[in-house]
Amino acid sequence: MLAIASGMAAVAGAIWIASGSRTGPDIAIEGHSISREEYLDCMKSVEYDTKIQIQQEHGTAYSEDFWLQEYNGRAGYEILAENTVERLKYIHAVYDIAWENDDVEDASYAALRRRWENENSRRNEKDDNGEVIYGLKEYTFELYLQYEMSILKETYCNDGTREGMDLTDEEMHAHYDSREWTFKENEERADFDTAKVAVERELREQKYDDMVERWARDSKVDGSMEAVFQFTLKNIQ
DSSP: OOOOOOSSOTTGGGSOOOSSGGGSOOEEETTEEOOHHHHHHHHHHHHHHHHHHHHHHHOOOOOTTTTTSEETTEEHHHHHHHHHHHHHHHHHHHHHHHHHTTSOSOOSHHHHHHHHHHHHHHHHHHHHTTOOOOSOSSOOHHHHHHHHHHHHHHHHHTOTTSTTTOOOHHHHHHHHHTSOOBOTTTOOBOOHHHHHHHHHHHHHHHHHHHHHHHHHHHOOEEEOHHHHHHHHHHHHO
């Protein structure tokens, strides 16, 4: 189990806690309030990709008023806000699924930050003691989030008893037949028995990704998007 004990009730553990929500974007995703800090962390993580998206779709160069310009009737900061909310919906879907399957005891944003800080403290302590550190010496918050989400995905996909993970022979063969499977060494085509482990892993990962996308797509967002737009504009400048 990934999560450290939080001392909170289990039901409350599913909620992404908002601190200082009065100065935040004033939205909730599936009833989980989004704090100022949580929103800004997510906004920063999608800012670069959003900039590239706008530049590629509209052929515009970056300038001082880039986020104020309109692109097909939408201001740049509005596109950034929409992408931020979509990313938050996806993150919530991952952690809600993990919480329902007891893979995390506390799915809140606050608990996630505590796990990140504890992991960095553990790595710093090992470094101070001259011990071997595998991977990064220290995680940024975004890198830790990606790391933890990848573990949650792996944990789910490795359990054949979970929803969508009990694959039939028909599904396996259909996925195998959907493309060619080859040995990396000599590009020789692999038969079904040889490729079976890789086929199973890829199919489970695809089904997990589809499930998360459905959860995210169906997530209810409460609050005013206009308020989110203005909050984004205020914090992007």
